[in-house]
Amino acid sequence: MRLQDKLDAMRDDFENGRFPLVPTSGQLETMQRATHALIESGQADRALKAGDTAPAFTLKDASGSDVSARTILERGPLVVTFYRGVWCPYCNYDLQALEEVRPEIEARGASLVAISPQTRANSRKSQRDNKLDFPILSDPGAAVAAQFGLRFAVPDDLIEVYRQFGNDLSAINDDTAWVLPMPARYVIGTDGVIAYAEVNPDYTRRPDPSELLPVLDRLRAAPPA
Secondary structure, eight states: OOHHHHHHHHHHHHHTTOSSSOOOHHHHHHHHHHHHHHHHHTHHHHSOOTTSBOOOOEEEOTTSOEEEHHHHHTTSOEEEEEOOOTTOHHHHHHHHHHHHHHHHHHHTTOEEEEEESSOHHHHHHHHHHHTOOSOEEEOGGGHHHHHTTOEEEOOHHHHHHHHHTTOOHHHHTTOTTOEEEOOEEEEEOTTSBEEEEEEOSSTTOOOOGGGHHHHHHHHHHSOOO
């Protein structure tokens, strides 16, 4: 089953009371209104795109070690996925789907990292729960996400809904700002230029990881600059 089919099934279960957490009609309306507002804002269209130069970031992985995009790119292309956090079931399905294709990504000489504003402890939980063999990097305050044009502030009414669901992002992210990245996926070539970009203001929509493989094949086949 493709990733989006799984996400669609999850969304249908959630909205129709077949999920462990059953939302009220008011909570659903607040969540849908916030997603619609983010789509209508046009922020996704202003985020970094294919052909743009990617920021040269360094972030800590779940063990506290520095991970440098520049160092990774000396070895080969870099696949970066931005996600909201361990608390988001859509994000967890996304990470699991990426793990399934990770061997094919690495076979093409590329590396894969995930970036989230959550704490390193929550990144370790993400890795354990989703059985991941690629690093999750902590992005305090979603600062790197902001460089990619992905960071947005969670509206006040949605903050209240998330708290009602038991998702206190101020604790999960160790940050009182309540900011998140729009889910996004990038392929960065060894020259630092973005070869593929997909940004989703609707967090229930994600591209299938199989879309990454032809991009990596093209990068591998391209003559050196």
